[in-house]
Amino acid sequence: MTGVWETVPRIAYLIACFVVGTFMGSFISVLAYRIPRNEQWIRGHSHCPACGHQLGALDLVPVWSYVFLRGRCRYCSARIGARYLWTELVAGGLFAGIGWALGWSVDALKIGIMTVLALAVGIIDFETGLVPDALVLPGTAIGVAFGALSGWRGLLGSAGGAIIGAGLFALIILLSRGGMGWGDATLGLMLGSFLGWRLAIVFLVLAFVIGAAVGVILMVFFKKKGKDAMPFGPAMALGAYIAALAGKNLINWYLETLFYR
Ligand SMILES: [Zn+2]
Known part of the structure; x- marks a missing residue:
């Protein structure tokens, strides 16, 4: 029985890390889109890049919204790039890895923040050649x-x-x-x-x-x-x-x- 009580919280924690990671992946896409365009990235709602419609809460749930909306904007049906889905899944996987390797610790929080920044910069550097x-x-x-x-x-x-x-x-x-x-x-x-x-x-x-x-x-x-x-x-x-x-x-x-x- 002790094995179960040790294993279940650990698995729950890793799943929580993955979910947090997918939200971070969504945030990374916002950073990677807005920072090279000199847009406000903390305040201001997200807009569809095709029709400019302001996105609601339902549009912003990572992975789920992409699957639910079948990769299209709810307002103008423009295709949403699969890269958003991939960024969310990759960030989720990376965060689960952090939880697995570093557990519940200040170190895990620190490396989580580093990973968000590193991924955003990596994508921006890949697309624009600028850091x-x-x-x-x-x-x-x-x-x-x-x-x-x-x-x-x-x-x-x-x-x-x-x-x-x-x-x-x-x-x-x-x-x-x-x-x-x-x-x-x-x-x-x-x-x-x-x-x-x-x-x-x-x-x-x-x-x-x-x-x-x-x-x-x-x-x-x-x-x-x-x-x-x-x-x-x-x-x-x-x-x-x-x-x-x-x-x-x-x-x-x-x-x-x-x-x-
Ligand atoms: Zn749209």
Whole structure:
């Protein structure tokens, strides 16, 4: 019986994380739509991009509204892009992953906020090639504030992560003149501030591995040329997420294979 009482709340918590994540995914779509257009994103109701009709509460329920409305606007029947549904489902999955790896903790809340910001920036970078300061600068402040919650060590760890995250890209930009942009540095600043210095190193390694893998796939299967600019933001967002959830295990595994074999 004890097994049931331990398992049921855990499953309920993961389902709750998924549901919260789908709402966050809906919010991410709002951010990714409005911020590049310099629209108000906190206040102001959502409108259908096709007919401009103000959306009601029923239109804003994630996943459900898409399925219920069969992917069309209730007012003008314009097709709603499937990307909204995918963003909601992916965010739900990522949030369930956070709940699974970090449990019910301040860390889970922190990484949830980081994931929302990282996904929004990743989508905006992918679509426009720009990393919006309007997200990454307040995001960095939030990351540092979370660090300060655990005292001076946390504050220094967060500041160190921000410096490592931004510094590597600043160095690459200054040495190579091209390839990386300052947007990558500001995104690194924000992600590093959330992760702290140790996980920031893991995040950078993962971002470059993911970026290189995606680059090879694009060249081999989609005939992209090596010099075609590819936004690095999505690889950084994914790298930061994996570092936040599995970074400590990855560090241990790396040190063990390095020293004990
Ligand atoms: Zn419409």
